Amino acid sequence: MKRTAFFISDGTGITAETLGQSLLAQFDNIAFRRLTRPYIDSVEKAQTMVQQINEVAASEQMRPIVFDTIVNAEIRDILSTANAFKVDIFSSFLAPLEEELNDRSSYSVGKSHSITHSANYMERIEAVHFALDNDDGGRTRHYDSADIILVGVSRCGKTPTCLYMAMQYGIRAANYPLTEDDMEHLQLPSSLSKYKDKLFGLTIDADRLAAIRNERKPNSRYASYAQCEFEVREVENLFQRENIKFINTTHFSVEEISAKILVEKGIERRFK
Amino acid sequence: MKRTAFFISDGTGITAETLGQSLLAQFDNIAFRRLTRPYIDSVEKAQTMVQQINEVAASEQMRPIVFDTIVNAEIRDILSTANAFKVDIFSSFLAPLEEELNDRSSYSVGKSHSITHSANYMERIEAVHFALDNDDGGRTRHYDSADIILVGVSRCGKTPTCLYMAMQYGIRAANYPLTEDDMEHLQLPSSLSKYKDKLFGLTIDADRLAAIRNERKPNSRYASYAQCEFEVREVENLFQRENIKFINTTHFSVEEISAKILVEKGIERRFK
Numbered sequence: 001m002k003r004t005a006f007f008i009s010d011g012t013g014i015t016a017e018t019l020g021q022s023l024l025a026q027f028d029n030i031a032f033r034r035l036t037r038p039y040i041d042s043v044e045k046a047q048t049m050v051q052q053i054n055e056v057a058a059s060e061q062m063r064p065i066v067f068d069t070i071v072n073a074e075i076r077d078i079l080s081t082a083n084a085f086k087v088d089i090f091s092s093f094l095a096p097l098e099e100e101l102n103d104r105s106s107y108s109v110g111k112s113h114s115i116t117h118s119a120n121y122m123e124r125i126e127a128v129h130f131a132l133d134n135d136d137g138g139r140t141r142h143y144d145s146a147d148i149i150l151v152g153v154s155r156c157g158k159t160p161t162c163l164y165m166a167m168q169y170g171i172r173a174a175n176y177p178l179t180e181d182d183m184e185h186l187q188l189p190s191s192l193s194k195y196k197d198k199l200f201g202l203t204i205d206a207d208r209l210a211a212i213r214n215e216r217k218p219n220s221r222y223a224s225y226a227q228c229e230f231e232v233r234e235v236e237n238l239f240q241r242e243n244i245k246f247i248n249t250t251h252f253s254v255e256e257i258s259a260k261i262l263v264e265k266g267i268e269r270r271f272k
Numbered sequence: 273m274k275r276t277a278f279f280i281s282d283g284t285g286i287t288a289e290t291l292g293q294s295l296l297a298q299f300d301n302i303a304f305r306r307l308t309r310p311y312i313d314s315v316e317k318a319q320t321m322v323q324q325i326n327e328v329a330a331s332e333q334m335r336p337i338v339f340d341t342i343v344n345a346e347i348r349d350i351l352s353t354a355n356a357f358k359v360d361i362f363s364s365f366l367a368p369l370e371e372e373l374n375d376r377s378s379y380s381v382g383k384s385h386s387i388t389h390s391a392n393y394m395e396r397i398e399a400v401h402f403a404l405d406n407d408d409g410g411r412t413r414h415y416d417s418a419d420i421i422l423v424g425v426s427r428c429g430k431t432p433t434c435l436y437m438a439m440q441y442g443i444r445a446a447n448y449p450l451t452e453d454d455m456e457h458l459q460l461p462s463s464l465s466k467y468k469d470k471l472f473g474l475t476i477d478a479d480r481l482a483a484i485r486n487e488r489k490p491n492s493r494y495a496s497y498a499q500c501e502f503e504v505r506e507v508e509n510l511f512q513r514e515n516i517k518f519i520n521t522t523h524f525s526v527e528e529i530s531a532k533i534l535v536e537k538g539i540e541r542r543f544k
Binding site: 003011012013014015017018019021022023025026027028029030034035036038039065069071085087089090092093094096097100101103105106107108110111112113114115121125128129132135157159160163164167251252253254255256258259260262263268269 | 275283284285286287289290291293294295297298299300301302306307308310311337341343357359361362364365366368369372373375377378379380382383384385386387393397400401404407429431432435436439523524525526527528530531532534535540541
């Protein structure tokens with residue numbers, strides 16, 4: 001039977017979720033049912049929450065794990081009456097931080113993912129629109145203002161990676177697909193060659209690429225292993241010849257690909 | 273002077289960043305310089321890291337704050353020699369969790385944001401492509417497989433919200449802009465009316481909308497306050513008349529909007 005884990009917050013729940021997921025991921029042998037409960041920001045909601053937790057504890061005969069980032073003391077007190085194993089994230093760390101920083105925590109709710117706290121929130125949204133407008137080589141005239149331009153064969157992961165970098169870090173990422181035409185010339189398209197320092201290559205194993213393309217266009221030449229293998233080989237040759245750094249995305253998530261690109265290119269995240 | 277904070281990880285650094293940012297956001301009076309250092313996964317990198325931290329401590333005459341999620345004991349030991357105030361996230365919580373779960377942590381690196389750990393990682397990427405393909409009312413024939421369809425005036429935040437819900441939660445979100453034509457009819461477009469249970473409305477203050485539209489098309493009728501005010505009023509009337517739940521996005525981030533929509537619609541996140 002699955003063990004139930006709650007991620008509870010008076011804000012979005014993102015911090016409780018992220019930390020809770022990371023910790024639970026360390027326990028491979030246990031299957032978890034994960035429930036996020038954001039905006040638990042009133043006495044009534046907290047009481048209902050306690051009831052839900054207790055019902056789960058009773059029906060599963062095992063107390064749930066609760067990861068919480070509740071800031072309000074009254075709500076936290078109510079939650080602490082629940083029959084659960086509590087990982088109280090804020091109270092574990094805020095007091096020592098207060099001492100080190102010689103300052104009082106503001107104990108204000110939902111700060112970290114709010115629009116007002118983040119000076120460059122609008123920059124992040126602009127970066128998302130930049131990624132959309134400069135997706136798939138559709139436009140190249142704004143490459144001047146790009147922080148990075150991803151290149152690679154069709155469906156190797158360029159678009160989700162650009163969107164993630166934009167959303168998470170406010171980085172302006174364009175992408176340009178290297179299509180068969182470009183490959184026959186065996187050289188970098190002219191629209192890219194003057195931005196060589198912004199280029200970063202993505203590649204992928206041919207069999208994985210064929211599987212992805214088959215989802216979209218089953219049994220097409222585009223999705224055939226032979227075509228995928230040819231494109232990947234040519235593009236990797238191009239990367240090497242032109243000294244374009246690249247990574248193979250096959251075994252990595254967009255989060256990992258993005259983090260690796262930032263390290264490789266020496267780009268700092270744009271933080272609030 | 274700014275106080276320096278490091279987010280250090282042997283993986284992507286996302287967990288260290290997210291928790292560190294949340295904690296630092298509680299200290300309004302202090303300005304922080306934030307540096308993320310992912311993939312610190314070798315003895316050499318750890319030693320270089322210690323050197324960097326010590327240099328910052330010396331030059332700023334104030335030890336940096338270090339948030340870390342290092343799993344490997346050898347690397348953690350090296351890091352602990354740095355002149356820093358350490359918030360050691362994993363070691364604070366893993367031992368108590370091991371006891372509660374009656375299981376040993378696998379102490380494996382970079383689990384939570386990896387492709388292999390996440391059973392539905394491909395589902396998330398598919399959801400991103402779904403959001404892109406079904407953006408801006410471009411196609412309506414896949415609404416059958418949408419989890420949610422966001423509606424609202426142009427530039428009220430539909431697209432970034434759809435992409436965030438897809439990327440973060442694997443939710444298939446389409447969006448449909450209510451344009452002037454639709455408003456004059458004062459009824460729901462026929463392509464939407466049969467999916468009424470999937471609809472969710474976004475609205476926005478007219479002056480904020482005018483500011484956003486002016487960035488794109490300065491001094492246009494589209495961006496005028498009068499036009500924005502008219503559109504917002506008509507659309508809010510439509511939402512009320514048709515009993516479509518909606519929220520005003522003006523003061524919320526995409527993270528907050530997404531979390532609120534999931535609560536309102538009772539949609540559970542699709543977790544790994």
